[in-house]
Amino acid sequence: MNSLTAALRFILLRREAGIAVMLVLFSLVVSAIEPRFLSLDTLRIVMLAVPLILIAGMGQMMVLLARHVDLSIGSILGFSAIVAGMAFRDLPEMPWWFGFFIATFVGAALGLVNGAVVTLFRLPSIIVTLGTLSLYRGVLFLISDARQVDPQYIPRPLIEMSQTSPIFGIPWIIFIALTIALISYVFLDHTRLGRQIYAIGSNPVAAPLRGISVVPVTLLVFTLSGALAGLAGVLYASRFGYVNPSITGVGFEFTVIAAVVVGGVSINGGVGTVLGTVLGVIFLGAVSVALPILGVSAFWRDAIYGAVIIIALLIDRSVRESGIRSATLEARA
C-alpha cells in the first residue's frame, strides 16, 4: 500500500468525509437549479446563519459524547439572553461586555442544575432536560414578567459584533464561534479531561474502573453545554437585536441536535469530532439558506431536520454494525 492510497483511505474512512461530500453534492445540486446559490454572498449568509448553532453545538456535542443529551438548551439560551438583556436595560451603567459574563454564567448554572439532577438521581438526561426545557422557560417568563427587551436597550457595540469585522471582513460573531470550535477541538482532542469525556460515553461502566470520575465529568459537560448555550444567548441579542421571552431560543434544541448528529456525533456516546460537527452545522445552515433561494417554503425546514436526524441515526447504526465487534463488549457497555 503506497502512502497516497493510505492517505486517501484514511480520509475516506472518516465520517467527516461523508458529510463534506454531502455538503459539496448538495451545493452542486442547488446551484444547478439556481446558479446564484454558488456565490460569495451565499457563503456570507450561511456563515452568518451558523454561529449560534455552532457554539451551542459544541456544548451539545460534548453532552452527546458523554452519552447524554441536553434538550433544554433552547430554554437556557432564552433564559440567559433575557437575563443579560434585562441587565442591559435595568443597569445602564454596566459595561456592555459584562453581558457576556452574565449570560455565560447563567447558562452554566442552569446546565449545572441539569447535570446535578441527572447524576444525583441517576435519571435519563433526555427526560430531565425535557422537564427543564419547560421549567426554565416558565421561570424565564416569571423573571422577565413576560416582557421583551426592546432593541433600544441592546448595547450598540454588541449589535456591531454581528456586523463589523476585525479582519478579512468576517464579522466578530463568526470569529467567536470559530474560536470556540478551536478551543473545543484542543480541549476534546488534546487534553486528558477531553479524552475522559469520550471514555465515559464509550463505556460508562468501565470508566470508573479506570479511575475516571464520572460524576464530576458529567456535571462538567452539562455545565459547559449550558454555558455555551448562554453565550449563544447573548450573541442572539447581538444578531437579532432584541430578546423576546416567548420567541428567543424556542425550538433551538432540535436544530442543534440535528446539526450535531448530521456531523457524525453518535447518540450512543464516544464518537464524534469537532470538525464533523462544524461541517454538520454548515450543512444544515446551507440547507436553510438554500430553501428560500430555491423558493421552497420554509415549512419544509422542520420536516428536513426530522428526516436528517433519523437518517443520521441509521447511518450511525450501520457504521457500528459494519465494524467487527465483540458481543461481550456490547453487553457490558
Added chain:
Amino acid sequence: MSDTSIPKSAVQDAAPVRPRWKTILLRPEAMTFVLLILATLGASLLSPFFADIAYILESFTYYSEYAIVGLVLTLVIISGEIDLSGAAMMALSACLFGITYQAGYPISVAILVSLISGVAMGWFNAILVIRFKLPSIIVTIGTLTLFRGIAQVIAGDRSISKFPSWFVGIDYQYVLNLPIPVIVFCVVALALGVILGGTVLGRQIYQIGTSAIAAQHAGIRVNRIKTGLFIGMGVASSVAGLLTASRLASVRYDLASGAELQMVLIVMLGGTYIFGGRGSIIGTFLAAWLLVIIATGMTVANIPINAQLTVLGLLLIISIIATNIIYSRTQR
C-alpha cells in the same frame, strides 16, 4: 476447613417480605391520589369558581385528548420504550383527515385515512426501534420533528375547517351528563386497565419492561408486542387528533404543539417508572385528573401562565425523582 461451616437459614436465602399494607401505601399511585385530593382542596381555596363539577368536566375535555394518548403511552413506557411523537402524530393525522375531507371525500373516508396514517406512523416508529434497534427516545424525537414538519408541509399555515355539523362539537355531546371525550377517556382507561392488570398480554408487557431479554427467553414475543404498542400509540394519537378536530371544528399543523411534554407528564405523575416494568393505568387515570385540576385551578384563579409553566415543569421533574426514589427503595 469443613463444608459445614457455611451457615444456612431462611433469612439468608430470602430477605424478609414487606408487609402488604406497606407495599400498597408505598406505591407512587397512592402519592398521586393524595396529591389529587390536595390539589382539589387547594384549587377550591384558590378560586371560588373552581368547585363546579360541570366546569371541571368541561375543562377535562381540553386535556382528554392528551390523556387518552397518555394511557397508551403508559403501556409503552412500562414495556421499556418511550414515544415522544404522540402530539406530532395527532397533528399529522388530523391534517390528513382535514385535507382528505377538503378534497371532497366523504368524512368516513377521511376518518379512515387518519386512522391508517396513525397505524403507519406507529409502525414507522416501531420499525426504527425494533428492526434497526435504535433507542426509541431519540428516534421519536426525530419522528416528532419529522411528522410535524410533514404536517406543516402538507397543510401549510392554513386552518382547515367547515366540517359537517354532526362531526363538530363532540365535547358538548353528553352521555349520562358526561362529555363524550371524558367517556372515551374512561372507557379506554378501563379497557387498558383490564388488559394491563388482568390479562396475559398485560403481564407480558410488565415482564418485557422488567427484562426484555428474559422475556424473550421465556418465549414472550417481545418484538411483536412492542410493535403493537407503537402502532397503538399511532392509533390513539389519530383518535385524539380526530377528537380535537371535532372539538375545535378546525385543524392546523400546530395542533397539540408541545403536548408531548404534557403526555409524558401525565404518565410520570401517575407513577410509571421511566425505566420500564412498573406503573399502572389507574395511576395515569388519576394523574390526568390531577393535571386538569392543577391547570384548571390555576387558570380559573387567573394565575399567570408564567407561573403555570413553572409549576408544570417542576411537577414533571419532582414526579420522576419521587417515583425513582420510591422504586429504587422498594427494589432493594
Added chain:
Amino acid sequence: MFKKLSVLLGVAAGLTMMASAYAADPIKIVFVGKNTGNPYFDSLVQGFVDGCDKLGCEFEFVAPATAEATSQIPFITAQIQRGVDVIATSPNSPDALNQVLDRARAKGILVLSVNGDMTGNEEHRDAAILPTDFEKVGADQVELVGSLIDYEGEIAILSATTEAPDQNKWIVGMNEALANDPKYAKMKLVATVYGDDQPEKSTTEMEALLSTYPNLRGVISPTTVGIAASAQVVQSAGKADTVKVTGLGTPNQMRPFIKDGTVEAFQLWSPYNEGWLASHFAVGVKDGTIKNEVGATFEVPNLGTITINPLNSINTQAGLTTFDASNIDDFNF
C-alpha cells in the same frame, strides 16, 4: 422578583389570593391575549387599564404561553366560569374558538374580537375592534415605500406566515394598489416571502432577498418580527441606503433603526387606543348607552365619534400613523 416568588409560594400553599376579586358589582372585562411576552399587547392592555380606571370597570389580562390555536380555549372557559361580563380576545385562529365563544355569548357575555377579526366567522363574536381600516393598509404601505424610493424600482414583501389572514388581506391590497394606481407604474413587486414570524427564518429570508435581487430598492414587512429582522439585515449588510425597509412595527422595536437612519419611516396604529376604545364600547353596550348595531355611532373621549361598520366592526382610527425621526420619541409602546 421576590414578589413573584412569593406569588409562587402562595400558589403552593393554596392561599386564597383572589378571594376579594369577585364580590363587587362593576362590569368585569377580561382580555385574552394571543400569548404572553408579546410586546405589542403591553400598550393595548394599558389602554384597557386606563379605560377601566376612568369608567370604573374591572379589568384582567390573561394569555396562554404559545400563540397556538387551542391554547386560548381553557382561558376563555375559565373566564366564563368566573362569570365575567365581557370577554375580549385576539384570536389565534379564525375558527377554533367558535364553539367556546358561542357558549360565552349564550351566557350573556359580550364577546369582542380585538386587534384582528375572525374572518369568515364573524357570527361567533358580537363585535370586532380593529385598529384601522384593514382595506386601506395595503395601499398606505405601498405609498410609504413608494415615497421612500421615488416610486421607482424593485420591491419585495416579507410577511409573517403564508396563511396569516390579516397580512394576506394587506398583501392583496398592496398588489391591487400596485396594479391599479398609475403612480406606482415604475415599481415592480419581485417577490413575496414568508418568515413565519420567527427571527431566524425572517432573517434568512431577508438575506436571501438581498442576495437574489441585487436591484432591490424597497422591502415592505407588515409584521413586527419581520420588519425588525429586515432592518437588522440591511444594517448588517450596510445596504440601508440602497434598500429601504419599511412596514408595520412598534416604535420601541424600531427606535434604534430610526435613530441611526437604517429605517426612515414605518407605520402602525395605536394599540393603546384599541384597548381604550374596547373598554368604552364594552361598558357602553353593557349599561345600554351604546347600541351594538351597524351604523350606530357613539362618542369616545380623545377619539371622537366612532361608527359601527358592517359586520359590527369598529375602527379606532381612519388611517395608519407614520413614525419617523421627528415623532418617534413621542411614543412608548
Added chain:
Amino acid sequence: MPVSDTPVLSARGISKQFGGVEVLSDVDLDLSAGEIHALLGENGAGKSTFAKILSGVHRPTRGTLALNGNPVEVPNPIAAQNLGITLIHQEPISFPDMSVTENLVLGRHDGALLGRVPWAQMERNANELMDMLRVSIDVTKPMRGLSIADQQMVEIARALASDSRLIIMDEPTAPLTPKEVETLFSIARRLRDQGRTIIFISHRLEEVQALCDRATIFRDGHLVETANVADLSDEDIIRLMIGRPLKEMMHRSGAKIGDVALEVRELSLPGKFHDISFTVRHGEIVGLAGLVGAGRTDVARAVFGVAPAASGSIAVKGKTVEIADPSDAIELGLAFVPEDRAVAGIFGTLPVDQNITAAVPGKIAPHGFIRSAIERALAEKSVKDLRIRLAALRQPIGELSGGNQQKSILARWLHTDPDILILDEPTRGIDIGVKAEFYDMIGTLAANGRGVLLISSELPELLYLCDRILVMSEGELTADIAGDEATQESVMRAAVPTKGKHGTGGSPPEHNEVAL
C-alpha cells in the same frame, strides 16, 4: 526460583459474603516477590473472588491485606492500581470507540486534567509495548474493530505499561492461540525475573505446570493447599480441587435411553460456530464442554431460537422444524435455562409466582384473563416440589438467593412439561448444598424420559452426570465422548485450541527488554 523472604502481599483471614452466602472463608496467603503463583479451583471455588478482592473490585467482609508488611486497604480498582496491583480481566474491559493507544493510557494518573495529551509519545510507547508482545496491532485503530484475542493483548499490554508489582491474570490464555500463549509465558517469566509477582488463574493444568512456581488450590471458598508446583502432580491437584468424590452427591439412577429427541444438523452461524451436528435422546444427559468463548452458549441460543443459526437444520422427535423465536421452541417442547440468570432468566423486580408462571400463559389464563388462584396453586406446587426457600410468593424474585432463583427458573420450564431441556451453566454461583439438589433434579429429569443438554464449565459435573460429552473448541465440535470413557484429560485435549487463529507477525522470539 527467586523467592525472597518478605512477602510482597500477605492476606490474613480474608472472607467474603454475597447475599448471605459465604463464597470465601478465612483465606491466609503470602505471595513473594518474583514468583508466578497459580490459583486453582473449580468454578465458584473462590479463586476469582479472591483475585477481585486483591484488585479492589470487591471488598472483603472480614480479613486484612498487607503490602510489603504494611497493612493496606484496597477500596477500589484505582487504589489497587496505585498500590501496583493490576487485574487483567477475563473479559477485557475497553473503550470500543477509542484507539488502542488511548485504551492503554486511560486512567493513568500522570499529568493535569487540562494537560496536553502527548499523542506522538503515547503512540510510540504503545508500539513498543506491541513489539514486546510480538503482536502486530495497529495502535491507531479503535478497539471496536479488534478481535477478542487482540483486545486481550491490549489488556495485557496495559498492565505492563503501568508499573505493576503484582499482576493478576484471570484466565488470560482462554482466548489465545498457542503461539500467543507462548509469547505471554515468556513475557510473564521476564516480569518475574524482574522481581514482579504474577498471579495466574487457569483451568489448564499443563499451563500451570509449565509456568508457575507455586500453586494455591481453592475449594468451596476455602484455601485447601499451597505448595510448590514441582511437588504437585496433576492427580494431586485434581484431587485437591474436587475434594470428596463428586459421585457421592449424585444419585443417578440409570435412565432408559430412548429415541432421538433433538437432532441438530450442520448448524452454522458465521463468527460464532460452524457445522455443528449432534443428537440428544430421550432419557439422555448430553454434556457440552468447552472453554469460555468456544461457542457453546451460541449453539444453545441458536437451537432455542434466541439467535437463530444462519444455516443447518434442527429436528425435534424426528421432524425437521423451523425455530425462529423461543416461542417456537417452547411449542416444540424445548426449554432453556440460560447462563446469565440475572439478565436472561429472572424478572428481578416481579414476584416469584409471576416468574414461575411466565412460560405458561395458557395455564394461568384459560380464557385470556389471569386467574390468580390457578397461578398461586402452580407456584406453590413448584415451591414445594423444588424446595424453593422464600418468605412469600409475592416477594420480588431478586430478593431470593441465587440457588432459589435458579430453582424458580427451572420450575418455570417444568410447567411447560418439556421433552428437551437445555441447561447452560445451571449451577454457576450456587452454593454447594443446593448444587447437590440440582444434580438430583437433573438426574430425575432424565429418568423421566426427558433429554437434557447440559452446558457446564465444571468438568467433574459433566463427567459424573452425563451419558455423553460433546466438546467444542473455537466454534467447532471437536469430540463426542461416551460418559464412561470421558476423562478430564480427554475433554481438555479436545477443548484446547490447536490451530492458530490469527497471524501474529511470525517474527522469531527476541528478547528486546523494553523498559517495562
